[in-house]
Amino acid sequence: MVVKIKDGIYWIGAIDWDVREFHGYETLNGSTYNVYLIRDEKNVLIDATKGYLFQELMLNLKSLIDPKEIDYIVVNHGEMDHTGSLEKLVKYTGAKVVTNERCREHLELQYNTEGWEFITVDDKEELEIGSRRLKFIKTPMLHWPDNMVTYAVEDKVLFSNDAFGQHLASSERFDYQFKDLELLFEETKEYFANILLPYRMLVPGVLETLKKLEIDYICPSHGVIWKEHVGEVLERYLEWSSDRYVNRAVIVYDTMYNSTKKMAHRIGEGLMDGGVQVKIYNLSNTPMNKIMRDILDAKYVLIGSPTLNSNIYPSVAKFLAYMEGLKPADKKIGVAFGSYGWMEMATGVIKSTFERLGFKVVEEDCLTCRFVPKEEHLSRCYEFGKRLAQMDL
Ligand SMILES: Cc1cc2nc3c(=O)[nH]c(=O)nc-3n(C[C@H](O)[C@H](O)[C@H](O)COP(=O)(O)O)c2cc1C
Ligand SMILES: [Fe+2]
Ligand SMILES: [Fe+2]
The missing domain is CATH 3.40.50.360 (Flavodoxin domain)
Incomplete structure (x- = not known):
């Protein structure tokens, strides 16, 4: 399954209806590993999937483009749930890996990266891919030292990786398709409480940076895409990091x-x-x-x-x-x-x-x-x- 988000930007990820355990987190509703494709003069993938979902990812990708035409794979975070399929993906596409220095180190410590071509980006650095620019914003310790988010400047799309995600397998890809919005926020809160809570003191600073951007879509790497409730999910993150009870x-x-x-x-x-x-x-x-x-x-x-x-x-x-x-x-x-x-x-x-x-x-x-x-x-x-x-x- 692929889903168009807007012209040239697609969701091509994998839905895992079966997963019930995620490093101690019991995912009773399954999860998704979202991967995004941006088509421009350079074709870009944002993040990847767990290793066993490589075939599904390739199937989705091939329905839109010859995988060999992928130029860059942006890696926002080195954890295996978003990078497990990377060895095969890099080999198959020949794409360059765009990431920050810390994440590159994490990739080198987890995979055989021999022969990979890296483009190492710094905080607030931009990469032109044709009519679009991608801006990288480091968000260290939310929740690993290597985390960053990627902002498609002209499209106003934020690819937020683990931030704003939920472990929720669903046929709906967008927040506005959910009848029960509170359920979605409860799942988002549970994710926050179990993944981001120890580092919540860093959240207000990141939100300040994000508020300066115009954001039409937040595309996390787990769960649904925020479109109608972007402001609300940012507010809830601020509330959950406030220590108010x-x-x-x-x-x-x-x-x-x-x-x-x-x-x-x-x-x-x-x-x-x-x-x-x-x-x-x-x-x-x-x-x-x-x-x-x-x-x-x-x-x-x-x-x-x-x-x-x-x-x-x-x-x-x-x-x-x-x-x-x-x-x-x-x-x-x-x-x-x-x-x-x-x-x-x-x-x-x-x-x-x-x-x-x-x-x-x-x-x-x-x-x-x-x-x-x-x-x-x-x-x-x-x-x-x-x-x-x-x-x-
Ligand atoms: C295998 C086993 C070991 C126990 N060891 C202790 C113990 O070391 N010290 C103690 O005060 N009570 C011990 N107890 C007694 C329990 O704490 C007691 O039965 C208690 O009421 C159990 O509460 P519960 O019904 O909430 O499980 C043990 C009970 C069992 C079954
Ligand atoms: Fe993670
Ligand atoms: Fe993740």
Whole structure:
């Protein structure tokens, strides 16, 4: 499938309906690897696909042009999901690889680049390809040191690579084709929360640069193309990087025999009755990336774990490591809870993660319980939740 974006610019990427795992990110809706073709005096590809999608990419490309007529392949970012097919692509097309110095280094460290011809570009540099100019804007650490975006100056099209993307396989290629726009923004938020969050302090500066450009289309390398909602997605990026939170509690737990679960639910009820929006997630059946989407702008994070063999429950340990790496905003309120049999060990591990993240830790006796919590204990959990909602923290 190929889709015309505007005269001379086409989407020729690959839709992966099957992918469910993406370096730990559970992609329940699949993903797309967007590749774009610009036809001018020089024919240009923007980014490539994962290695196994090479054939699909070639099929799409051949429906528009003889691949040997490709002059340049712009590589905005060296990660394998956009470069895995590059070795074959360079060999087959004979095209020159246009990228920045850091990305070139990353390509050389991942592939056999012998014989590749590179054009190394710097920040704000332009490349003329006929009637068009391509302008390269470096966006280091969003989310690798090698990231850049490419702006087709005359067309007002921004090829943003990972930025503004979503892991979402769909037949729709453009935002305005989506009936449920909020769903699209939720997917975009989830992507932000799991890919860009640790580097969010760099986002406002990049947005300032982008605001100086006129942008008719944002063409990311995953998900749909932004056309009708360009301003809105830029605004949402600013909002998600602001560290502002809403009055939401995210309660995350795992459990062996449901004791920790009972506590989670009662604390949640108290918070709800206290007027807080509550989300409760069991780690055994919820992808961590979904949970991080809600933690991004939550005021409260409550994490529960039973004690297993003098330690925290493994799925909770895994979640803590994941969350800590993503460095959600500090000044959140952290609560650790859990059931144990004879010597409680789990909540200390949770609390030390909260402390490293700069969360304000709230503690109470009722947050740990020996074996199965009795009704009296659960009602204390409920009261705690209700009080937490009112605490002036
Ligand atoms: C394999 C296993 C190992 C356990 N190890 C410990 C332990 O080292 N220390 C402890 O205090 N409790 C230990 N427990 C007891 C549990 O923490 C206790 O049953 C708790 O109520 C489980 O909570 P849950 O229903 O939320 O899973 C262990 C339980 C199991 C099944
Ligand atoms: Fe990436
Ligand atoms: Fe990517």
